[in-house]
Amino acid sequence: IYIYIYVSLCYNLFIYLLVNLPDFRLAQIMIFAIEEINRSEMLLPNVSIGYQIYDTCSSRMSSMSMLVSLFVFYLFFFSQISHTASCECLSNRKDHPSFFRTISSDYHQSRALAYIVKHLGWSWVGAVNSDNDYGNYGMAIFLNTAQKEGICVEYSEKFYRTEPEKLKKVVDTIKKGTTKVIVAFVSFIEMGLLIDQLNILNITGLQIIGVEGWITSKSLITPKSFQVMGGSLGFALRKINLEGFSDYVVKAFWETAFPCTQLKGNSSQYVINCSRYQDLLALKNYNEDVPEQRYSSHVYKAVYAVAHSLHSLLKCKEQEGCEKGLTIQPQQKPSSICSESCLPGTRKAAQKGRPVCCYDCIPCAEGEISNETGNLTQCPGDLLSNAEKNKCVLKAVEFLSFTEVMGIVLVFFSLFGAGLTVLVAILFYRMRDTPIVKANNSELSFLLLFSLTLCLLCSLTFIGQPNEWSCMLRHTAFGITFVLCISCLLGKTIVVLMAFKATLPGSNVMKWFGPAQQRLSVVAFTLIQVLICVLWLTISPPFPHKNMKYFKEKIILECSLGSTISFWAVLGYIGLLAVLCFILAFLARTLPDNFNEAKFITFSMLIFCAVWITFIPAYVSSPGKFTVAVEIFAILASSFGLLHDPDPVLSEDLNN
Numbered sequence: 001i002y003i004y005i006y007v008s009l010c011y012n013l014f015i016y017l018l019v020n021l022p023d024f025r026l027a028q029i030m031i032f033a034i035e036e037i038n039r040s041e042m043l044l045p046n047v048s049i050g051y052q053i054y055d056t057c058s059s060r061m062s063s064m065s066m067l068v069s070l071f072v073f074y075l076f077f078f079s080q081i082s083h084t085a086s087c088e089c090l091s092n093r094k095d096h097p098s099f100f101r102t103i104s105s106d107y108h109q110s111r112a113l114a115y116i117v118k119h120l121g122w123s124w125v126g127a128v129n130s131d132n133d134y135g136n137y138g139m140a141i142f143l144n145t146a147q148k149e150g151i152c153v154e155y156s157e158k159f160y161r162t163e164p165e166k167l168k169k170v171v172d173t174i175k176k177g178t179t180k181v182i183v184a185f186v187s188f189i190e191m192g193l194l195i196d197q198l199n200i201l202n203i204t205g206l207q208i209i210g211v212e213g214w215i216t217s218k219s220l221i222t223p224k225s226f227q228v229m230g231g232s233l234g235f236a237l238r239k240i241n242l243e244g245f246s247d248y249v250v251k252a253f254w255e256t257a258f259p260c261t262q263l264k265g266n267s268s269q270y271v272i273n274c275s276r277y278q279d280l281l282a283l284k285n286y287n288e289d290v291p292e293q294r295y296s297s298h299v300y301k302a303v304y305a306v307a308h309s310l311h312s313l314l315k316c317k318e319q320e321g322c323e324k325g326l327t328i329q330p331q332q333k334p335s336s337i338c339s340e341s342c343l344p345g346t347r348k349a350a351q352k353g354r355p356v357c358c359y360d361c362i363p364c365a366e367g368e369i370s371n372e373t374g375n376l377t378q379c380p381g382d383l384l385s386n387a388e389k390n391k392c393v394l395k396a397v398e399f400l401s402f403t404e405v406m407g408i409v410l411v412f413f414s415l416f417g418a419g420l421t422v423l424v425a426i427l428f429y430r431m432r433d434t435p436i437v438k439a440n441n442s443e444l445s446f447l448l449l450f451s452l453t454l455c456l457l458c459s460l461t462f463i464g465q466p467n468e469w470s471c472m473l474r475h476t477a478f479g480i481t482f483v484l485c486i487s488c489l490l491g492k493t494i495v496v497l498m499a500f501k502a503t504l505p506g507s508n509v510m511k512w513f514g515p516a517q518q519r520l521s522v523v524a525f526t527l528i529q530v531l532i533c534v535l536w537l538t539i540s541p542p543f544p545h546k547n548m549k550y551f552k553e554k555i556i557l558e559c560s561l562g563s564t565i566s567f568w569a570v571l572g573y574i575g576l577l578a579v580l581c582f583i584l585a586f587l588a589r590t591l592p593d594n595f596n597e598a599k600f601i602t603f604s605m606l607i608f609c610a611v612w613i614t615f616i617p618a619y620v621s622s623p624g625k626f627t628v629a630v631e632i633f634a635i636l637a638s639s640f641g642l643l644h645d646p647d648p649v650l651s652e653d654l655n656n
Contacts, residue, residue, distance in 0.1 A: 021289065024280070025249070026083070027053055029296045031257060032248050033303035044311050046321035081305055083298035086212075088137045102301040106134070106211075109235055110141035113183055113209055116233060118149045122181045122207075127156040128170055128194070129185040131163070138185045138211070154179045161189050171197045174206070183209045188217060195220060198228045210234030216294060237294035246290045254284055345369070345389035347376050364389040366552055381548050382555060395548075399465050399557040400625040400632075407463050410632050417456040417640055424643075425449040444488050444495070444518060451485035455639045459632045471542040471559035476533040478635060479570035483529035483577060485642060486608075487522040490581040493601050494521070497588050529573055536566035547624070556624040575612065581605050607641030 030051065038048050082090075082101040090096050091105050117125055127143065129135035135158060146153060157173050159166035171194070174182065184191060191214040198206075204227045214220060215234030290296075316322035342348055342361035347370050349360045369385045369392055370376050379385055379392040386393045401407050425446065432442055458481050461474040495518065540563035547556035561567045582605035615634040622630045 021283070022293065022295075024283070025290065025293050026295060026299050028249050028253055029242070029245060029293070029299045030303055031253065032242075032245055033300050035252075035256070037303070037307045042318050043307055044314070044316060044322060045318065047310065047314060047316070049307065049310075079306070079309070081302040083295050083302050086138075087133045088141060089133050100305070102298040102305065103237075103295075106138040107141055109211060110138045110185070111145045112235060113142050113185075113211070114145035114149055114151060116209060117146065117151055117181065117183070123150065124152050124154060124179045125181040125183055125209075126154050126174060126177050126179045127183045127185070128174070129156075129158045130187045130190045131158040131160040131166070132187070134187060134213075135185050135190075139183075142183060142185060159190065161193060167193060167197060170194065171201060171203070174198070175201060175203055180205060181207045181209065184214075185211055186214070188214045188220075191217075192220060195225045195228055199224050204228060208232040212237050212294075216292075218292070237298075239291065239294055240297040241291065242296060242300060245296070246287050249287045249290060250285055342370065344371050382546065384553055396554040397557055398551075398554050398625055400463050400628045401465070402463055406625075406629055410629065410636070411460065411463065413636050414456050414459045414632075417636060417643065418453050421449055421453045421456065421643055425453075443515065444492050444522070447522065448485060448488035448492070451481055451488060452639060452643055454481040455485055455635065455642075459635045462628050462632050462635075466544040466557050466559045468543060471544055472537055474559065475542055475561070475567065475570065476537065479533055479574065480526065480529050482574050482635075482638075484522070484526045485639075486574065486577045486581055487525035489601055489605070489642070490525065490577060490584070491518045491521050493581055493584045493588065494518075496601075497584065525577060529570065532566065532569050532573060536563055536570070539563055540566065550623045558624075558627065571612075575609075578605060578608055578612070582609060604642050608638045611638040611641065 034049050034051055037043055078098060080099050082099070083103060085099075085101055086103050086106045086109070088105050088107045088110075090099055090101065091107070125146070127139060129139035139156065139158070143153060143156060154177050155173050157170040159170050184194070186194065191210070206228060208229065208231075210232050212235050215232065216236045221229060310316075311322070313328055314322035314326055338355065338358040339360070342359075345364060346361040347364050347368065349362045350356065351358045351360060364370055364376070364385060367379050367385055368376060369379060369389050371390060377392070382395060383392040384395050385391070400410075402411060428442070428445060428449065454477070458474070458477040461470055461477060464470065542559045542562045545558055545560035547558050550556055582602065585599075585601040585605055588602075611634050615630065618630045619627060619634075
């Protein structure tokens with residue numbers, strides 16, 4: 001039987017039960033628990049619980065008629081608590097969200113039956129179950145476990161109490177079968193019918209493995225049935241003695257539940273009021289069966305579960321009582337919608353040709369999220385949607401750092417080039433007193449080596465997280481140091497040309513481009529670049545910028561140029577000096593060997609120009625931190641090109 005215990009808005013308990021002695025005892029234990037709670041000062045101190053009992057008359061049809069009449073309670077998710085409904089099917093919280101029970105699921109009993117069979121060494125068994133949810137689900141779990149444990153099942157049959165033909169088929173199958181061990185996952189009534197048929201056909205010598213529904217029932221054990229039932233094994237519910245209940249069923253219960261027993265007056269009045277309870281009144285002084293009631297504690301726990309739930313809902317306190325006027329509303333009214341609400345991370349997509357209430361739920365697009373309320377939100381620019389599309393999270397930030405492989409490699413070459421340049425300067429300084437060094441304008445050579453060192457080191461300002469100062473420093477330092485370097489080369493090229501002209505008879509051109517004029521030309525060329533950079537920093541300086549255009553999933557931290565015109569003016573001026581130096585050096589390449597420095601300057605400027613010509617398309621097309629890497633590579637490559645031979649005269653002197 002199914003016993004449902006749930007709470008109505010007026011806090012009454014409803015129980016449906018079969019009218020027989022065991023079920024009558026269950027009704028008594030329910031009333032016993034309710035009266036105990038109503039007397040308690042700790043549990044529901046100022047609230048009384050009532051009850052109503054409905055008789056199902058041992059009929060599944062009558063039970064269903066009563067359940068249908070109150071089906072609205074199920075729709076409104078009123079809690080139902082069972083003391084015997086052990087079917088594994090009721091464990092599905094999605095299908096039965098408001099169903100609870102005080103008995104364990106058959107999942108455990110079914111598996112335990114298989115373990116008993118295996119423990120006793122039986123590998124060949126038959127299986128019979130009731131054709132209802134209780135039997136079908138329980139047997140399915142047993143069969144699955146038996147297969148895993150290596151137990152073979154000769155047959156698996158089922159029947160229901162109102163199906164005599166199926167029962168006959170089950171008995172015939174048992175009779176024809178070769179196994180002597182039968183697992184009977186059947187309810188009490190079906191087991192009684194099966195035993196009767198086995199007795200009639202005198203089928204004996206069976207070892208039956210049973211379930212809690214009938215294994216402890218004394219009414220099934222008779223002299224005739226013992227030849228079938230003798231030696232049966234199974235699991236039983238634990239018997240728990242409830243203090244005071246045995247006395248309650250013979251005294252206090254009748255005084256409260258049946259007031260007609262206290263009627264005074266003529267016997268005719270007693271007959272009118274109590275005649276309909278004659279069958280029950282015969283049990284008034286009988287309590288010998290009470291210790292054998294194995295479901296009593298489960299009913300008792302169910303009632304107390306309801307009481308404790310109410311105690312919490314009504315916010316009861318031991319001294320202050322429960323809150324008055326508190327309305328307990330049911331959970332979700334019946335649902336009537338075309339499409340369920342979209343889960344977080346999904347959005348609505350209209351179904352073609354259907355009303356707006358009907359839609360599909362599809363995953364949110366990149367950069368979109370939806371929460372529990374179903375609202376679609378666009379993530380701000382510096383955020384992106386997480387994998388579940390239900391929260392906006394910070395985008396990953398990317399810039400060329402000192403700790404990554406590319407940054408480490410570029411730093412290495414920058415420091416290596418600077419160190420190499422310093423080494424050349426030291427060697428040049430050691431030979432500063434030689435005639436050939438003095439004749440080669442050592443002042444410009446030292447200035448050239450110094451500017452090359454700065455060119456190589458300025459690439460370090462391009463690495464690391466951009467900030468306001470580093471953005472302004474990196475481009476201006478790069479522009480000024482390169483102009484200084486090329487100005488020195490331009491000066492040395494002019495000196496070579498002038499020196500050759502001075503060797504011609506009657507020429508005195510060197511007095512027009514002596515050391516003072518050389519220094520002045522370098523300063524003048526460099527000041528022009530300084531002026532451009534000052535104007536750039538004054539009008540629209542570079543600044544740190546979060547670039548979110550290249551990649552949707554990350555932010556590129558870079559230096560915005562500020563004034564693009566100023567940036568290209570800096571590069572353009574460098575290019576102008578480089579081209580001028582290249583042209584003069586190219587014209588001087590045919591001079592005699594004593595003036596061969598122009599050949600080396602031509603080669604260096606050829607590398608310089610080639611690097612920066614290829615830099616422009618690479619710089620424009622490179623994304624993210626690779627833009628910075630391309631610029632650093634161009635600085636280093638052109639610097640190493642200029643370092644190729646800063647003073648060939650010195651090289652010749654070293655070789656000699």
